[in-house]
Amino acid sequence: DAKTTQPPSMDCAEGRAANLPCNHSTISGNEYVYWYRQIHSQGPQYIIHGLKNNETNEMASLIITEDRKSSTLILPHATLRDTAVYYCIVRVGTGTASKLTFGTGTRLQVTL
Amino acid sequence: NAGVTQTPKFQVLKTGQSMTLQCAQDMNHNSMYWYRQDPGMGLRLIYYSASEGTTDKGEVPNGYNVSRLNKREFSLRLESAAPSQTSVYFCASSGGGTSTGTEAFFGQGTRLTVV
Numbered sequence: 001d002a003k004t005t006q007p008p009s010m011d012c013a014e015g016r017a018a019n020l021p022c023n024h025s026t027i028s029g030n031e032y033v034y035w036y037r038q039i040h041s042q043g044p045q046y047i048i049h050g051l052k053n054n055e056t057n058e059m060a061s062l063i064i065t066e067d068r069k070s071s072t073l074i075l076p077h078a079t080l081r082d083t084a085v086y087y088c089i090v091r092v093g094t095g096t097a098s099k100l101t102f103g104t105g106t107r108l109q110v111t112l
Numbered sequence: 113n114a115g116v117t118q119t120p121k122f123q124v125l126k127t128g129q130s131m132t133l134q135c136a137q138d139m140n141h142n143s144m145y146w147y148r149q150d151p152g153m154g155l156r157l158i159y160y161s162a163s164e165g166t167t168d169k170g171e172v173p174n175g176y177n178v179s180r181l182n183k184r185e186f187s188l189r190l191e192s193a194a195p196s197q198t199s200v201y202f203c204a205s206s207g208g209g210t211s212t213g214t215e216a217f218f219g220q221g222t223r224l225t226v227v
Contacts, residue, residue, distance in 0.1 A: 034215070043116075043202050043218030044155065087154065099145070099170070100204075100216055102154035 004088045009107040012082075018075040020106050022088030025069040032091045033064060034100065035073045037084040044087065044102075047073065078110045114138055118203050118219035125193045125226045133188040133222050135203030143206045144186035145170075145216065146178060148199040155202060161186055193226045200224070 005023040012018040024033065032051050036044040048055055048062045055062045061074040075082055087105040119134045137144065142163045147155040157170030161180040175197060177189045190197060200223050206216040
């Protein structure tokens with residue numbers, strides 16, 4: 001199973017872009033990269049996912065390198081409400097048995 | 113549309129007691145999951161059910177049993193609770209199917225303390 005490596009913590013000023021890196025050097029060709037976040041002790045919240053192309057939605061952008069060994073989640077204008085633990089996950093398995101394996105994530109602190 | 117609903121939200125058990133954590137989803141998802149999260153840690157998969165009628169062990173299944181009652185409901189049972197099972201338990205569901213590109217939706221968690 002592909003594993004991910006993330007920095008344990010990051011700070012970002014409110015209004016600035018938050019760029020959260022993730023290394024997944026052993027990712028397989030059919031594995032997707034997912035990002036979730038967990039605010040306080042709530043249930044994780046889906047943010048975005050991608051396979052090989054860059055993706056953007058109303059919450060964030062996901063940039064995946066051409067070799068797929070790393071990716072970056074971008075929150076374009078971070079707010080205090082974006083303070084959370086962000087998990088980069090490579091989805092293992094295929095079909096209906098695909099699972100999410102969580103690491104320890106990056107704790108993002110957005111400050112005034 | 114409630115998403116994923118877990119009951120109860122809080123529970124205190126004595127060592128050796130049993131209990132069942134309930135989870136229901138209303139999104140017609142095929143797959144359902146149970147995770148536990150210990151303080152300061154990421155989520156660890158206990159059991160999952162790829163589809164109605166099937167269940168499989170995850171990373172930390174010891175001390176737990178599960179039942180996929182129907183497509184909507186997936187319960188987690190602790191037969192003889194131990195203090196090491198003190199944790200926050202999250203249920204999740206996802207569409208599954210032939211694509212791995214489907215997001216999972218999580219419940220708000222059950223905070224279990226075993227004394």
